[in-house]
Amino acid sequence: MLYRLPRNLGEDDLERRKPESSRLKKPSNPRSDPAFRDKLRDTVMGIGRRLIVQEGLASVQARRIASEAGCAVGSIYNVFQDLDALIIALNTVTLGELGSALKAAHDASKNAPTHERLLALAQAYFEFAGSNRQLWRAIFEHHLPEGAKAPAEYRDDQNSLFALVEDCLIDDISDAAERRRAARALFASVHGIVSLALDRKLGEFEPDETRKQIEFLVGCAARGLQAK
Amino acid sequence: MLYRLPRNLGEDDLERRKPESSRLKKPSNPRSDPAFRDKLRDTVMGIGRRLIVQEGLASVQARRIASEAGCAVGSIYNVFQDLDALIIALNTVTLGELGSALKAAHDASKNAPTHERLLALAQAYFEFAGSNRQLWRAIFEHHLPEGAKAPAEYRDDQNSLFALVEDCLIDDISDAAERRRAARALFASVHGIVSLALDRKLGEFEPDETRKQIEFLVGCAARGLQAK
DNA sequence: CGGCCTTTTTGAACGGCGTTCAAGCCGTAC
DNA sequence: GTACGGCTTGAACGCCGTTCAAAAAGGCCG
Numbered sequence: 001m002l003y004r005l006p007r008n009l010g011e012d013d014l015e016r017r018k019p020e021s022s023r024l025k026k027p028s029n030p031r032s033d034p035a036f037r038d039k040l041r042d043t044v045m046g047i048g049r050r051l052i053v054q055e056g057l058a059s060v061q062a063r064r065i066a067s068e069a070g071c072a073v074g075s076i077y078n079v080f081q082d083l084d085a086l087i088i089a090l091n092t093v094t095l096g097e098l099g100s101a102l103k104a105a106h107d108a109s110k111n112a113p114t115h116e117r118l119l120a121l122a123q124a125y126f127e128f129a130g131s132n133r134q135l136w137r138a139i140f141e142h143h144l145p146e147g148a149k150a151p152a153e154y155r156d157d158q159n160s161l162f163a164l165v166e167d168c169l170i171d172d173i174s175d176a177a178e179r180r181r182a183a184r185a186l187f188a189s190v191h192g193i194v195s196l197a198l199d200r201k202l203g204e205f206e207p208d209e210t211r212k213q214i215e216f217l218v219g220c221a222a223r224g225l226q227a228k
Numbered sequence: 229m230l231y232r233l234p235r236n237l238g239e240d241d242l243e244r245r246k247p248e249s250s251r252l253k254k255p256s257n258p259r260s261d262p263a264f265r266d267k268l269r270d271t272v273m274g275i276g277r278r279l280i281v282q283e284g285l286a287s288v289q290a291r292r293i294a295s296e297a298g299c300a301v302g303s304i305y306n307v308f309q310d311l312d313a314l315i316i317a318l319n320t321v322t323l324g325e326l327g328s329a330l331k332a333a334h335d336a337s338k339n340a341p342t343h344e345r346l347l348a349l350a351q352a353y354f355e356f357a358g359s360n361r362q363l364w365r366a367i368f369e370h371h372l373p374e375g376a377k378a379p380a381e382y383r384d385d386q387n388s389l390f391a392l393v394e395d396c397l398i399d400d401i402s403d404a405a406e407r408r409r410a411a412r413a414l415f416a417s418v419h420g421i422v423s424l425a426l427d428r429k430l431g432e433f434e435p436d437e438t439r440k441q442i443e444f445l446v447g448c449a450a451r452g453l454q455a456k
Numbered sequence: 457c458g459g460c461c462t463t464t465t466t467g468a469a470c471g472g473c474g475t476t477c478a479a480g481c482c483g484t485a486c
Numbered sequence: 487g488t489a490c491g492g493c494t495t496g497a498a499c500g501c502c503g504t505t506c507a508a509a510a511a512g513g514c515c516g
Contacts, residue, residue, distance in 0.1 A: 037464095062503060072466045074505080083503070140427070141371070150429055158429070178444075185421055185441035192420020193413055199368070201378055201386070213413035216406075220452030227451040265493095290474060300495045302476080311474070458516095465510070473502065481494075486487100 041079040043069050048090050049135070057138040060087060087142050088151065094135045095157040101128045106164045115222035117168040122190045122214045129194045130207060137198070162187055172225045182225075189217055269307040271297050276318050277363070285366040288315060315370050316379065322363045323385040329356045334392045343450035345396040350418045350442045357422045358435060365426065390415055400453045410453075417445055 047068045051059045062083060066073040080086040105124035109117045129136040144150060165183035173179040197210040275296045279287045290311060294301040308314040333352035337345045357364040372378060393411035401407040425438040 061501095063501090073503085074466060075464080077504070078464070143369075143427075144429075154429070155431065181437065181441055182444055184424075185445045188420040188424045188441070189417030189445055190420070192418070192423060193416040195420060195423070196412075196416045199371075201372075201382070203383065209409065213409055213416070216410055217413045217417055217449075221445075221448045222452070223455040224448030224450070224452035227455045289472090291472085301474085302496070303494060305475070306493070460514080460516105462513090463511085466506100466508085468506100468508105470505080471503095474500095476499080477495100477497100479495085482492095483490105485490080 037079055040069070040071070040075065044076055044079060044086065045089060045093075048086055049093070052090065052134050052138050053132075054134075056134050057087065057141050060090075084142075084144070084148075087138070088154070090135075091139045091142060092151075092153055092157065094132070094139055095154065095161075097132070098125075098128050098136070099157060099161055101125075102161060102164050106167065114168055114172055114225065115218065118165070118186065118222060119215065119218045121165060121168065122218050123211070125190055126194050126210065126214055129198060133198060140195070169225075186218075186221055189221075190214060193217060265307055268297070268299065268303060272304055272307060272314065273317060273321075276314055277321070280318065280362050280366050281360075282362075284362050285315065285369050288318075312370075312372070312376075315366070316382070318363075319367045319370060320379075320381055320385065322360070322367055323382065323389075325360070326353075326356050326364070327385060327389055329353075330389055330392050334395065342396055342400055342453065343446065346393070346414065346450060347443065347446045349393060349396065350414075350446050351439070353415075353418055354422050354438065354442055357426060361426060368423070397453075414446075414449055417449075418442060421445060 044065055047065050048060050051061075051064065060083060062073050062076055066076055069076075076086070080089070102121055102124050105120045106117070109120040112120070162180070162183050165187050166179055169179050169182055173182055193210060193213050197205055197213075272293055275293050276288050279289075279292065288311060290301050290304055294304055297304075304314070308317070329352050330349055333348045334345070337348040340348070390408070390411050393415050394407055397407050397410055401410055421438060421441050425433055425441075
């Protein structure tokens with residue numbers, strides 16, 4: 001049972017503690033210096049990331065992190081509002097890395113036909129999810145408490161992923177709204193295939209089978225677009 | 229919540245206490261009668277289901293269920309090995325209901341062309357997920373502990389869902405392996421679209437937009453199959 | 457140096473979780 | 487009546503996230 005009961009989450013706590021906020025009041029204590037804070041923040045995030053990679057999201061626990069970071073539990077709550085905020089920060093990093101991977105595939109196939117470009121993106125997505133399984137899973141395993149909204153950065157990152165697909169369809173779908181919809185549908189489709197494949201809920205994970213499913217889907221979509 | 233290896237129970241504790249098993253040893257106490265056990269079992273499952281529907285999977289808690297069922301926490305562990313087993317039992321029910329919904333759509337479109345049949349299935353899936361959000365989410369939110377495997381029934385249920393899609397493709401894809409792959413890919417694709425739409429991680433849930441995405445995907449796939 | 461002040465760090469404490477298990481309870485059998 | 491099971495019970499155990507009063511740490515000033 002991997003999720004948690006809702007916690008309170010300030011809307012933008014990820015944006016706290018910007019350098020300029022500390023300029024308003026000169027810190028009389030160097031430990032209130034952003035550098036100090038950021039150091040612990042980085043340490044905590046590093047440990048959190050390692051925990052996700054090695055054991056999964058469920059192992060991101062306050063006491064665990066504190067003991068590995070050599071500090072008290074309370075200190076974690078000094079740099080992150082709560083564990084949700086830490087997880088969101090970690091997932092934002094992962095989302096960024098996923099974005100880079102997709103962007104690389106997108107750029108590399110710049111002048112190829114639509115079919116190839118879509119396939120390159122889909123394969124890059126699958127590749128990333130497969131070789132960063134736990135990090136990737138963490139993105140979708142983590143659920144915000146009922147009221148809370150994902151930070152803007154989160155949604156922007158997701159939108160920029162969709163935009164990569166959208167860009168591949170620019171020659172095939174002239175209407176912008178329709179293109180946007182198609183891009184999201186295709187992205188979600190590949191996500192669905194990868195998602196069900198990695199959630200070993202039906203038998204073991206078979207990379208080759210998954211790859212072929214992706215090829216089938218993208219092939220159908222590309223042909224379907226042309227035949228339109 | 230760790231899956232301790234069962235004391236003496238095999239993987240099918242859901243199947244325990246069938247009438248025939250009680251014939252082997254006549255119970256010396258009526259409370260060991262299947263009827264008694266099943267009554268509590270049903271009560272617990274009823275409460276569990278209501279908790280999922282009303283508040284989500286996270287509210288399926290031992291103390292909560294016990295208090296609503298008017299029994300002690302320990303009694304729950306007499307009819308379910310642990311909460312995971314309860315959740316799996318609940319999800320199995322949901323999976324069955326989903327299967328019925330899809331089968332109805334499948335049967336109703338018996339003689340329609342492939343495109344319509346696929347669309348009917350996809351729409352039925354979306355319809356089910358949308359009007360049973362929490363129950364549907366619970367299926368994918370719940371993760372088995374590392375070592376454990378889903379019960380056979382679970383996988384059989386999933387396979388029978390795929391089979392419905394497969395059946396729609398029988399005229400379009402002659403090779404059985406390829407048809408199987410296509411069915412899974414399409415199912416997963418629709419699942420992906422519905423999944424990302426309902427996980428309000430990117431903006432609010434917009435049923436109409438989702439419906440159009442599904443129409444786009446199925447349309448592409450159907451045309452793509454013909455153009456093959 | 458010793459106060460003074462600010463901010464961080466600390467970890468015991470709180471409430472809640474899943475799960476266990478010794479002790480009691482309760483029909484039945486003898 | 488007594489003995490025998492299995493069922494029920496709920497306190498207890500060991501976790502969890504989170505809080506917050508108290509302690510500590512570092513700069514400042516007289």
